[in-house]
Amino acid sequence: MLTEISEASLAQDQLMLSALAVYISGDEKDEPGPGFYRCAQHLGRLRPDASEDERKIFWGEEVERCYEQYRALRPRQRDA
Numbered sequence: 009m010l011t012e013i014s015e016a017s018l019a020q021d022q023l024m025l026s027a028l029a030v031y032i033s034g035d036e037k038d039e040p041g042p043g044f045y046r047c048a049q050h051l052g053r054l055r056p057d058a059s060e061d062e063r064k065i066f067w068g069e070e071v072e073r074c075y076e077q078y079r080a081l082r083p084r085q086r087d088a
Contacts, residue, residue, distance in 0.1 A: 011047050018051060021077050027070035040067055 017025035048054035
């Protein structure tokens with residue numbers, strides 16, 4: 009399912025919305041699973057031989073792109 013979400017969000021907004029899906033417990037808490045990186049490689053967004061540091065940087069950039077994209081769509085709060 010996350011691959012389909014990534015494909016759709018990539019086509020629509022040029023970002024991988026699945027970057028926001030992370031483990032909620034365990035040693036990898038708050039990090040994406042290996043499927044995220046495999047999907048990014050499959051979609052041509054990440055080199056297959058990317059180092060661990062490159063993978064983390066890529067993920068962080070995708071998360072930031074998601075926040076930026078959807079922050080722009082959020083209605084502004086009116087002053088009370």
